[in-house]
Structures are given as C-alpha cells and as structure tokens.
Amino acid sequence: MSELAAQGWLGDWAAQFLDPRKRLYWGYLASAFLIALAWMVLLRRERPASAVRKLLSRDIWCSPSARADYAIFLINTILMGSIVPRLLGHAAVAAFCFSLLHGLFEGRASLLPAAPAWAIAAGFTLVLFVLDDLARYVIHRLMHRLPVLWAFHKVHHSATRLNPLTVLRTHPVEGVLFALRGALVQGLCIGVFVYAFGDRVSLVMVLGANAVKLVFNVLGANLRHSEVPIRYWPWLEKIFLSPAQHQVHHSVERRHHDRNFGVVLSCWDRLFGTFHHSEPDQALRYGLGNSVAEPHSLHTLYLAPFRESAMHIARLLVPGSRARPRAPLAQSDQSSKASHSMKPIRTLKFYSVLAVTLASVAAFPPPLLAADMVNIYSARKEELILPLLERFREETGIGFRLVTGKADGLLKRIEIEGEATPADVFITVDAGRLQRAKQAGILQPVENAVIEERIPAHLRDVDNQWFGLSRRARVIFYARDRVDPSELSTYEDLANEKWRGRLCIRSSNNIYNQSLVASMIAHLGEEATEEWARGLVANFARNPAGGDTDQLLALAAGQCDITLVNTYYFGRMLNSSDESERAAGEGIGVFWPNQDGRGAHVNVSGAGITRHTRHLEAAQALLEFLVNDESQAWYAEVNNEYPVVPGAEVSDTLRSFGEFQSDTLNLTVLGENNTAALQLMDRAGWR
Amino acid sequence: MKSTNYIAASLLGALACGSPAWADVYGPFPITLKGYDGDKTDSTAYTGQAARQLLHNSLKKLAAQGDGSNAEAIKAQMMMYFAGKDEGREILDPQSKDGFTVAQTMVDEISKGNELKSKAYGGLVNGWPGKMTSAEVLEFMIDKAAATSGGFDPLTGYDYQQLISKFAMGAVFYNQGVDNYLDEGLARDNKPNDQPYSEGRHYTGKEHVWDEAFGYFGAPAHALTLDAEQAYGIAKGADMSVADYDKDGKVDLYREMTYAHGYYAADADKSGTNYLHTIVRAFLDGRNLITSAAGEALTDAQHAELMGYADVIKSNWEKVIAEAAFKYAGSVYKDLQKLQIIIESNGDATEAFRDYTKHWGELKGFAMALEAGGKDLGDVGVRMNRLIGYGPVLLGGGQVTGIDDSGNYVTGGDQDMGNYMVHMLKLQHLLGESFALEGRKNDATEEMDGLVESLGEGLAAEND
Known part of the structure; x- marks a missing residue:
C-alpha cells in the first residue's frame, strides 16, 4: 500500500511541473526565468551572470521560508488528493445549474442558433475567465477581512522570501475553499453555457490548457511570487496587475495592507477601492513582521491557524469572551488587515423566475361518446374556468371533462390527435392563436343564432370558427x-x-x-x-x-x-x-x-368547436352558456377582463379604469397579419 | 461405457480447443451424458429459445399492423405468437430479402409448441399502471395495440410496438435467463450434471440449463468472431457474409442470427464498451467448464467457477439494458428540446412527436425490463419509475396517470415538458451511477463533463 501510495504521490507532485494546466508547469517557470533575466539585463543593466546569480540565489531558494514552501507543497499535494474528490465538484454544480434552468425557463433554451461554435467557445472562455478572476478577488478579500479566514490565509503571507512555489504555500482549509470556489464559479458557467448553447460550448485551449490562463502563465505569472519587481506602465497596471503589484500585496508595510487582491485583472481592485500602483525601486520586506516566533515551522503553519480560528469563533459565539488568539501567527502587523473596514462587495445576484405550473388535468377516459358530455381543452388555468363549467353542468345536466395546459402545446396536441381527439371545445387566449387554430384546421364553422347574436361580429371569426369570450x-x-x-x-x-x-x-x-x-x-x-x-x-x-x-x-x-x-x-x-x-x-x-x-x-380570449367533435350539440350548448350575461360577468371578473357581450356587467376594478372606445377591427385580421407583423418587428430590431 | 464417452468428450474437446475458429463458437459441444447410447453427437440445445426469439420478432412486427378497423383480427394474430402453441406459424421477421437469405420460414422448423406468455416474469410490474403481472401487462398492451393505427396511440403517446417488444424482451428473455436458468437452474441439486436434463434427453441437466440461458440472450453462436458492428448488422440483415458462419449460403435463424439483447449489447459496444464479447465469453467458458466435467456432477470448485461466469453474465446483461434505457432517456430529452422549438415557432410537430413517443416507448420498455430480472432494485426502481411516469408528457402538459376500472387510461397530472426534461437528466444520472454505466450514449450532460475535464482543476491548493 505504501509503495503504491508513494508512486501516486510522486505522480501528483510531478504533475505540478509537467501539466500545462498548472501554474508551475516547467514551461511557465522557464518563461518567467527568461522574462526576469531579460528585464534585469536589458532594463536594469545588470550583467547576465550577476542576474542569474541573483535569480538563483541560495538566500531565496534555500531560505527557511522557501524550505517551508517545499514542505507544504509535498504535504498539501497528498492531503488535497484525498480531500478534493470528496468535495462538491464542478460536475455536480454544472448539472445542478443545468437542471435548474430547465425548471426556470420551462425546457431547454437554444440561444443564438446561428452563432458559430468558435464564437461561443471564445465567449465561454472569456466569461469563465472574468467570473473566475472576480471570484478569486472576492474570496481573497474575504480571507483578509474575516479574522476566522485570515487565520488560515496568514500561512500564505507568512512567506518571508518569495519564490514561485510560494503560490502553493496555502493552508489546506484555504485549499478547500479555493476548490469550492472553483467548483461553484466554473460549474455555474458550464451549466449556464451548455444549457444555452449545447455542444457548441468548448474551452479555447492551447497546449491542452485554457488559452487565457496559458497566456497569463507564459507572460510571467510565476513572477508574482518572486523578488523580481517587474512593473508595468501605469496605464497597463490599471488593467493587469504586474508582478510588482502583487509583491506590494505581500509587503509588511502598513500602507500596503489590503491592497491588490486581484489575480490577473486590476479592475476589481480599482472598482472596490483596493488598487495600488507598484512603486519605483521598491525594496519590500515580506511576511508578517517580527512578532512571529517561528513562521516557518510546520506546527505554526498547519495547526496554529485552527487554534486561532477557533478563538475567533469562540469570541463570536460568546460576546465578551476574553479568549484571544495566542498562536505564533496571531499578533502581527498583517493581522491588522483583518480588522480593516471593507466596502460592501457586490456579489452576484441570482434571479429566480417563477416556473408556470400546469393546472392539473381531470380524469380522461378516451371513449367519451355519451351525448351529454363535452370535452374541453383549455389554455386557461383550471381555477379560471372550472367554477363556470360546474355551473354549466348544474344548469344543463351536460357533463364535462377538462384538460388544461399550455396554449401552443394544446393546439399542437389537438392537431396530432387528429380524428381521435376527444376535444370538443378548444379555449385559448389571443385572436392570433385562435386564428392559428383555424389555420391548422382543427376548428369548424358553427351556425348558432344565439352565439352570433350575442357576440359582436368583430369579436368573432369571419367564418364563425372561433368566438371571443372576454376582451382585454x-x-x-x-x-x-x-x-x-x-x-x-x-x-x-x-x-x-x-x-x-x-x-x-x-x-x-x-x-x-x-x-x-x-x-x-x-x-x-x-x-x-x-x-x-x-x-x-x-x-x-x-x-x-x-x-x-x-x-x-x-x-x-x-x-x-x-x-x-x-x-x-x-x-x-x-x-x-x-x-x-x-x-x-x-x-x-x-x-x-x-x-x-x-x-x-x-384582443380576446376565445373558444372554438373542434373539427372532429363528437358532441356538437353539447359543445354549442357550452358556448351559448358562456355568453349568457351571468357567465360573461363572472368569467370577465375572475380574469379581470371585459365581457364580449355588450351590456354585461363589468367588475368594479375595471370600472375604475374608466370608459373607453375600442377598436372595432375584426380580430380575424390579427391572425391574418401575424406573419407580416413578426417579420416587421424583426426588421425593426424589436427583439 | 463411461470411459468411452469420456474419451469421446476429451477427443472432441481437444479437437475443439485445437481449432481456433471453433474455440470461439458456442457449440457444437460433445455428448457427455453418461449412459447415452443414441446417435446424437452434439449436446448443444437452445432451439426452444431461438423459437421464442422469432415469436418475439414476429409479435413486434404485428404490433404495428393495426389500421384502426381490424382490431380483432390483429389481436388474434398477436395472441397466436404471444400465447399460442399452434403449428404453422410463419416467421414474420426476419425474412429473406435481397442479399440476405434466411434458412427457415416457419417457427416450427426450429422448435414446435413454444410460446412467450407462460415464460413471462410472474411478479407485479411496478412501472405500468394497474398492478398487473408482466404477462397481463403484455396482453393488455396487445389489446390496445390492435385497436390503434400502426401501433401508435396519439392520445396517450404510447408506441405499442416499442413497448411490447422491449418489455417482452425483459419480462421473458432477461427474466428467464438471469432469474431462472442462471439462478435457480444453477442450484447444485437442481438439474444436476450427472443426470439427463429430462427423461430421454441426450444432454445433462447443467448443459441444457446453460444453453437455454445462452439462447435467451440472443447472440449468434459465432459472436466472438464478430466485432460489434458486424453482430449488430446481422440483426439488420446487413451483411450475409458475416452472418453465414458455416457458409451454406443461408443464415440459420437458430445459430447465426443476432436477436434482442444480443443486438442491444452490440449496439452499445459500437461506442466502445465490450458487453457482447464479455457475456458470450462467459457463456462459452461456462459451457466448456460443464463439458469438461464429462457427465459427472460438478465439484464444489467447478460449481463455484460456474457461478462466477453466471455473475459476469448477469451483471453485464443488466448493464446492457440499463445502457439502452440511458440512451433513450437522452433521445427523449433531445426530442423534447426539438418539440419545444417547433411549438414555439408554430411548426408542424407531428413527426417530432412521433419520434419522441417512439423513443419514450423504448425507454419505458427497457426500464420495465430492468425490473423484470427478479432482482429488487429497491429505491433505484422507485425513483426510475417516478421520473419516467406512466406515459410521455403530452403536448401542453399532463400524462397517463393510471387505468380506470374499465381499462381506459386516465390522463392528468401537472407534469410539463420542461420539467420532464429535467426528469430525463436525473434519470440518466440515476442509471449511470446505479448501474456503473460506461457507454452512456446520448448523454445529455456529456458536454459539461468534457468541459470540467478540460479545466483540469486538480489537487493543488493554489493561492492568489
């Protein structure tokens, strides 16, 4: 077991230097070294040999601080190997978001269907990068702001000499938080993008690594944790954080505290007031100050943060408690960072959209051929029609079966059911939809003097295939x-x-x-x-x-x-x-x-009798019932609509809107002009 | 006498092992039954199972032949293939066609007096309304199918051809294979190897038990000489040359055809899994082991080894069915996505709805089949049935929720199409995890897994 485990660890350690997706990939270390060398020789006018000696100085690479970095790297790789697989993963978050969106938007979206895959991939890679960078900023700032977290983040800041491996000088608790941050942000991105764009989503990769991260790494990301104070032009530092700016973040000087939390982009620091330019010829001291007794001992690095954090929690739980962190890393210049005030961070807000729930559907045995029966497919919710249907049954003795559902789906359903459809009456909203039903051939013309007399001509189909029931x-x-x-x-x-x-x-x-x-x-x-x-x-x-x-x-x-x-x-x-x-x-x-x-x-909500009805008389009786004065008043009132029958009572609410003159255009025209209207709106840029 | 048979068995065994081609073919196997003095030379026998495969294929064909006005006639024909034992039943599928000649035209040419009904799983079927046994469910479906046009009911979205076929495969073949022959049939004191299977037979109890299980799986005897595409293609009548293993110019529907689960194993394997060969290899190794016992009762060690092969077959067979359910859950998801777009754009939904219901029928049939293996799936079965429901969600919402006292479907519920898509996602997750699936065709969340992989977030606690 131990031999196998050791082989596994060896692989994990080596992967940090051999995998282009890792910050410490040998290629990135090499590019950082060359960039640093060029900077020292060309800009600082140092002799190459001297520059190399400085870069590889034993004072840095063999310092107690660096030796602690190496130990942490070795230990953490083993620890994280057993912890990370047990944490909430990217895939789980992505699947959760993906599923959630189906519920929120009633199915699957397909956005920008004409957009090429490369554009979607570029968009995904960019959004992922920006969100990830923002999340890193937020978490990093919280690490400094909250004493409970600062106890752990201090481990990173206790480095007194900076070298690229310092990036991994991280307490495992902080490592867990980073892993969760990655899972949440990246999982969210993946879930949302795949939901909206399907298999066109991919990550733009170079050499098997995220292209944006690769560029960041090739351009010397490893110099952030080094003592080579490469600065950018001031305008560039306002966009991207330079290595020297991150070194400022590690500085013990009080004026440098709580500055430059960002990773790649400096806009977050500028936006939230924590931006700090690098300084010319900055000679910084790193670490937590002199008060720390043994900043590089494993005990201090691994165990002390737990004790200190527990003290903070105890103080939170028991106000007035005298418990004070006494761990070696506790009282330092840096610890004051934790008490610095911080402006509220704008966190992402996730809006919930209410999913429309279909009304429940009544029992529906297919052979509903009894003469005293009418079957209704209704796009209006059950509570907006059921009481009226019950009244209809009481008055006429004609029974009913009600199926409610989404308007467009029900229309297609009647089309597909064809001759077999049990539907006798189709109720839906908007003359445009009623006209679609007519065009789909699922309705039939109805000759009924009562209905024709009660509903004004402009509120029914010219061929009497559908009739308005309420006006809006x-x-x-x-x-x-x-x-x-x-x-x-x-x-x-x-x-x-x-x-x-x-x-x-x-x-x-x-x-x-x-x-x-x-x-x-x-x-x-x-x-x-x-x-x-x-x-x-x-x-x-x-x-x-x-x-x-x-x-x-x-x-x-x-x-x-x-x-x-x-x-x-x-x-x-x-x-x-x-x-x-x-x-x-x-x-x-x-x-x-x-x-x-x-x-x-x-416009109207309305109804028509289906072409394949087997209960024509009962269906007509229902329509007649729906346009009598009492039904009209009730139906209009529960829907906050106006009756179609002139003279029927209007609700108090609607009466408060005042009288108005309505357009008497025959509503059949709305359906006939529907396609032209759609094309016109599209041309006008109405999305 | 005993020694003569032993020598004959050994010689045949050696001959078989010496010939690489036949080493990978299921049968012929020598006679090992002690005391047998007849003239048979091959102890392999699964003709009854092959006949039932043909009954199933024919039943499936008939399920789509109603036209709305011939219900009685179609039902009588379907019942003849489902429950009848009469002679003279024509093989309706497969039949000879250009470039693909089959050797038999009548079921009786392979075996007489077989039917499906009495072999169907006897437990209650949880995935279908009405608290019926699987034979009752199949008969109920046959009754409904006969009254439809083309086996499809637009009011419920039921595609009976798919439902009957996929569920019958599970309720009869899978159940008989894993719950009968590879389970009780392998008990030490049941059908022992030192006795004939039944009075007058030329094969031993264990030989025949094993052969019957193989016959129900539905792989051609030479499956190990074929790749997945070829085995799959045989069922489609695609390539005579790979089907006709003995090169007699005809495809023997007893030994050279791919049926039912053999076909679906090959289908899954086209995408990289190895179910067909794993299962057939275990069948072959098990049969060779039984043959090597030379008509003696199996020793404890031999019996334990045989049970090991049976476990391989059972677990992989289950995965084959679960892979198919997984695949069709993905199809249903994609169909719903397509329907959603069509409905929103007021397009013609007829064809897309038909595709959706066909895939749903396959999904439902396989899901019900998973529960017909005699193994209690526990909460996995419950969750699976709840996610799928009794019927596909209909346009506008709602689905079949039950059957009333008169045998009519009751529709209703508040299930809508968007939410049902989420059910399909959850179902794929459930199936994939519960049955440790590897193939995962039509994985609706595949792209996400790929993206997670490409991000390569790893074990390092990297600071900022």
Whole structure:
C-alpha cells in the first residue's frame, strides 16, 4: 500500500511541473526565468551572470521560508488528493445549474442558433475567465477581512522570501475553499453555457490548457511570487496587475495592507477601492513582521491557524469572551488587515423566475361518446374556468371533462390527435392563436343564432370558427409621478422621440405584441407600421424582457416611464394579495389611446368547436352558456377582463379604469397579419 | 461405457480447443451424458429459445399492423405468437430479402409448441399502471395495440410496438435467463450434471440449463468472431457474409442470427464498451467448464467457477439494458428540446412527436425490463419509475396517470415538458451511477463533463 501510495504521490507532485494546466508547469517557470533575466539585463543593466546569480540565489531558494514552501507543497499535494474528490465538484454544480434552468425557463433554451461554435467557445472562455478572476478577488478579500479566514490565509503571507512555489504555500482549509470556489464559479458557467448553447460550448485551449490562463502563465505569472519587481506602465497596471503589484500585496508595510487582491485583472481592485500602483525601486520586506516566533515551522503553519480560528469563533459565539488568539501567527502587523473596514462587495445576484405550473388535468377516459358530455381543452388555468363549467353542468345536466395546459402545446396536441381527439371545445387566449387554430384546421364553422347574436361580429371569426369570450385591451400605462397624461395620445405617438429611453415593453416573441402590430398594419399599412416600430424600438428604456407584470413593476421601480400592457395584468396587480404589488399599482395610471380615432386595441380570449367533435350539440350548448350575461360577468371578473357581450356587467376594478372606445377591427385580421407583423418587428430590431 | 464417452468428450474437446475458429463458437459441444447410447453427437440445445426469439420478432412486427378497423383480427394474430402453441406459424421477421437469405420460414422448423406468455416474469410490474403481472401487462398492451393505427396511440403517446417488444424482451428473455436458468437452474441439486436434463434427453441437466440461458440472450453462436458492428448488422440483415458462419449460403435463424439483447449489447459496444464479447465469453467458458466435467456432477470448485461466469453474465446483461434505457432517456430529452422549438415557432410537430413517443416507448420498455430480472432494485426502481411516469408528457402538459376500472387510461397530472426534461437528466444520472454505466450514449450532460475535464482543476491548493 505504501509503495503504491508513494508512486501516486510522486505522480501528483510531478504533475505540478509537467501539466500545462498548472501554474508551475516547467514551461511557465522557464518563461518567467527568461522574462526576469531579460528585464534585469536589458532594463536594469545588470550583467547576465550577476542576474542569474541573483535569480538563483541560495538566500531565496534555500531560505527557511522557501524550505517551508517545499514542505507544504509535498504535504498539501497528498492531503488535497484525498480531500478534493470528496468535495462538491464542478460536475455536480454544472448539472445542478443545468437542471435548474430547465425548471426556470420551462425546457431547454437554444440561444443564438446561428452563432458559430468558435464564437461561443471564445465567449465561454472569456466569461469563465472574468467570473473566475472576480471570484478569486472576492474570496481573497474575504480571507483578509474575516479574522476566522485570515487565520488560515496568514500561512500564505507568512512567506518571508518569495519564490514561485510560494503560490502553493496555502493552508489546506484555504485549499478547500479555493476548490469550492472553483467548483461553484466554473460549474455555474458550464451549466449556464451548455444549457444555452449545447455542444457548441468548448474551452479555447492551447497546449491542452485554457488559452487565457496559458497566456497569463507564459507572460510571467510565476513572477508574482518572486523578488523580481517587474512593473508595468501605469496605464497597463490599471488593467493587469504586474508582478510588482502583487509583491506590494505581500509587503509588511502598513500602507500596503489590503491592497491588490486581484489575480490577473486590476479592475476589481480599482472598482472596490483596493488598487495600488507598484512603486519605483521598491525594496519590500515580506511576511508578517517580527512578532512571529517561528513562521516557518510546520506546527505554526498547519495547526496554529485552527487554534486561532477557533478563538475567533469562540469570541463570536460568546460576546465578551476574553479568549484571544495566542498562536505564533496571531499578533502581527498583517493581522491588522483583518480588522480593516471593507466596502460592501457586490456579489452576484441570482434571479429566480417563477416556473408556470400546469393546472392539473381531470380524469380522461378516451371513449367519451355519451351525448351529454363535452370535452374541453383549455389554455386557461383550471381555477379560471372550472367554477363556470360546474355551473354549466348544474344548469344543463351536460357533463364535462377538462384538460388544461399550455396554449401552443394544446393546439399542437389537438392537431396530432387528429380524428381521435376527444376535444370538443378548444379555449385559448389571443385572436392570433385562435386564428392559428383555424389555420391548422382543427376548428369548424358553427351556425348558432344565439352565439352570433350575442357576440359582436368583430369579436368573432369571419367564418364563425372561433368566438371571443372576454376582451382585454392593450393600452398605455404610465408613472403618475413622471408623466402627465396630457402628454399621451396615441399608439403612434409612442414612437415620438420625446419618449426616448422611457418605454418598457416585452419581447416580440409575445403574441400580444404581435397582435397589436398586426392591428397597426391593418390601420396604417406595413410601411408606416415598420417606421413606427423603429421609432418605438429607439425609445426602449431597456432590452425587452419579462412578461406584462414585469413591465408594470419596472415602471413602478422607475426603470421607465411608460409601457404597453394588457389591462387584466393591471387589474390583477390592484387585486394582488401582495401588498407591495398593490402599492406599486397605486403609482401607475392607465391611458386609453386613440380615443379620438379608431379606439384602443382590444384582443380576446376565445373558444372554438373542434373539427372532429363528437358532441356538437353539447359543445354549442357550452358556448351559448358562456355568453349568457351571468357567465360573461363572472368569467370577465375572475380574469379581470371585459365581457364580449355588450351590456354585461363589468367588475368594479375595471370600472375604475374608466370608459373607453375600442377598436372595432375584426380580430380575424390579427391572425391574418401575424406573419407580416413578426417579420416587421424583426426588421425593426424589436427583439 | 463411461470411459468411452469420456474419451469421446476429451477427443472432441481437444479437437475443439485445437481449432481456433471453433474455440470461439458456442457449440457444437460433445455428448457427455453418461449412459447415452443414441446417435446424437452434439449436446448443444437452445432451439426452444431461438423459437421464442422469432415469436418475439414476429409479435413486434404485428404490433404495428393495426389500421384502426381490424382490431380483432390483429389481436388474434398477436395472441397466436404471444400465447399460442399452434403449428404453422410463419416467421414474420426476419425474412429473406435481397442479399440476405434466411434458412427457415416457419417457427416450427426450429422448435414446435413454444410460446412467450407462460415464460413471462410472474411478479407485479411496478412501472405500468394497474398492478398487473408482466404477462397481463403484455396482453393488455396487445389489446390496445390492435385497436390503434400502426401501433401508435396519439392520445396517450404510447408506441405499442416499442413497448411490447422491449418489455417482452425483459419480462421473458432477461427474466428467464438471469432469474431462472442462471439462478435457480444453477442450484447444485437442481438439474444436476450427472443426470439427463429430462427423461430421454441426450444432454445433462447443467448443459441444457446453460444453453437455454445462452439462447435467451440472443447472440449468434459465432459472436466472438464478430466485432460489434458486424453482430449488430446481422440483426439488420446487413451483411450475409458475416452472418453465414458455416457458409451454406443461408443464415440459420437458430445459430447465426443476432436477436434482442444480443443486438442491444452490440449496439452499445459500437461506442466502445465490450458487453457482447464479455457475456458470450462467459457463456462459452461456462459451457466448456460443464463439458469438461464429462457427465459427472460438478465439484464444489467447478460449481463455484460456474457461478462466477453466471455473475459476469448477469451483471453485464443488466448493464446492457440499463445502457439502452440511458440512451433513450437522452433521445427523449433531445426530442423534447426539438418539440419545444417547433411549438414555439408554430411548426408542424407531428413527426417530432412521433419520434419522441417512439423513443419514450423504448425507454419505458427497457426500464420495465430492468425490473423484470427478479432482482429488487429497491429505491433505484422507485425513483426510475417516478421520473419516467406512466406515459410521455403530452403536448401542453399532463400524462397517463393510471387505468380506470374499465381499462381506459386516465390522463392528468401537472407534469410539463420542461420539467420532464429535467426528469430525463436525473434519470440518466440515476442509471449511470446505479448501474456503473460506461457507454452512456446520448448523454445529455456529456458536454459539461468534457468541459470540467478540460479545466483540469486538480489537487493543488493554489493561492492568489
């Protein structure tokens, strides 16, 4: 066992110098040596032999500090070999993020499908590098800030002579934190990128190593831990940390404390106020000061940090405790770093997006051929339709089976089920979708005098294949404190440059926006609508994101001044059980556009009878029921919508929005113009 | 008499060992049964199993032949291959085609009076609703399949051709192989090697037990002379020259064909694993060991060695099935991804949905097969069944959740397609870890593993 273990350790030790993915790869050490030599000879005018003697000085390489570095390197490699495999790994974090995203965004995304693999690889490599560098900065700064962690990080700072192996002079506890940091940051990157870009993601590699890290290493990363004070031009030090800047980080001088925490990029230090230029002819003393008795003994390096850290924890747990760290590394100049104040660090915030849960689906035996039965496929949630269906059953004695699901999926499902479909009635939202159902051939024309009489012609299909059941208007909402309603007038006016950077709106993927644009095409023609869309896009306060409620929240939060949203979203907000949402709603006003002209754009939720229904009479009875006054009032109220039947009661909330004139364009046109609308929005740059 | 047979066995054994080609072929093996004085010279016999392989192949073919109006007729035909013993059953698959001639056209030409139903796993099937035994599940599926058009039910997403085939392979072949012949069949006092398998047979108890297990696995006798591509290609009728080992111009459906799990082992091996050869090598080594006992009861040492070969076969056979389930979980994941894009762009989802349900049927069939080996998979089985559910998630959401008293499916639940993709990821992880899979075809998280590898984060505690 011992022989095998020794062989394994030997391999692990050797790997540090033979693997181009490691900082101490012989090639990087050689490049660092050559860079240092060139710098000393060419810039410092030293004789080559003298320069070599200095670089290989026994005072550095055989110092007690260096000997401790070597011992730590040998011991840690063995220790970490048994610890790291037991820690949370990159793969586990990546898999977790990957899975989580499926839940958050309902499936798998495929972003930028046309982007070439090399561009994705370059993006991945760059993002990984930047995030990793930032995470290193954050953790490093915490190591100095928190006494509990400083106890361990001190081991690294106890080096009194710097050589490239000092990079591995690290307490194993700190090693564990570094491993976890790597797993979290890199796992997150991998999970997110693979989720979004699939097999186009790869790491840009040179010689089997991350290309960015390779460049960093070839350009003398090992000189950071050396006594060769290579400086960069001041402008370059503001971008990349020079070896001399990192040496400043190791300096015992108080004015150098808590400076230059970064690794490659110095922007983090500049951003968070810890940046420090290197100094000309700097002759620095390294370590923790004179108070440390035996800074290089293994006992001090490995065990003392535990004791000191435990003391800090004890003090935290028992305020007033007199326990004071008495470990040899405790009282030093450097230890004061731990008490330095620190500005709050901006950590990454992960936003949660609520996954829409499908409503549960009622029992569904296939041969539902009983005459007193109707089968409904509904894209509206169960709670928004079920009470009405139960009432229908009570009044007519006709039973029902309800399947609820996502609108577009249900439409495809009826298409695929073909003649076998049990669906008799299809309920969905937006005239654009209803028209898609008609175009897909899953609906049939219905001749029914009651329905035709009650639903105005413009709110049903020209061939009576679908009928509106409730109306919603897509109108302007504005921040009461920043917009005077007299400034508002029409949809067309939203393209006016007075709204530059003031408009929030959701993306062009959304059917509500597509239908609005389809209506504009019908009224203004394609050319004028495209020009309008361009003006609108120019006025965006931010890239389109989120749903309608998010636009209202953005408005309330001051991210924009006006938005276009369906009325029921505002109704929901005002009736929300969440107090903050209700409060946000109070600062928002509704404006009915185009009241002197064609009226506000309206759309519908609606229903049609399927082409292959086996319960035509029952299905018609259901539609008749849904357009009676009582149903209309209830259905509109629970959805915060307007009834389609003139004269049916409107809820108090909607009444508070005021009266309005609505556009009477036949909604069939919205579906017919859908493709043109989509193409137009794309051309206008509406993402 | 005894010594004569022993000498004959030794001579044949030596002959077999002296010929490199036949050393890698399963059979013929000499007669070792003591007291046998008939004229047989080959003790190898798994014709009943080969006949059942053909019954399964034919049943699968029939499962897709309904047109929505011929349910009774199709069901009667399917039942004939599933539960009947009548003579005169035609081999519906494989049949001769251009460049690939098979030697038999009727099942009876290989063995008479065989059926699948009575050989199916007798325990309850947890992965299918209705608390039925595997024979009941298969009969239920046959009934439903006969009423569909092309074996596919668009209302539930069930592809019965795949479900019936993959589950029958598990419930009959895998179960008989690992739970019967390589388990109870190998018990010391069961079918001993110093007795004929049954009265009047020319092979010993252990010889035949071992042969039967081999027959259920479905590899051609000369599998060790073939690479994975070739063994796979035989089942597809791709290359007559590699199938026709005895060069008689025809593919013998008894000894030269690749069936069922033999086919799926070869399929996995095309990507670098070595299941087919590992399993067939263990079968061959075990059979040679039994032959070397020369009709005597196995010694303790011989029995222990034989059990070792059986363990190799059983564990690798299980992996073959788990690899297939893993692969199809990946296919289902990719199909869902494709469907999502089609639905979002209002495209035609018909074909993509059909692909998805076909792959789901294969996944489900293999997952149910894993539980039909007679081994309690414990929480792995429970988790696997919960992740897959009783049916594919339908467009818009929901899936089959049960069967009502009339035998009709009940659909519902709040499962949506996005969440079901996560289930497939978790399922691949579960299968990969639980069965220590190496092949991992269609691994949905493969890219991530590659990236983790390329980062090369290692053992060093490197400071900043």
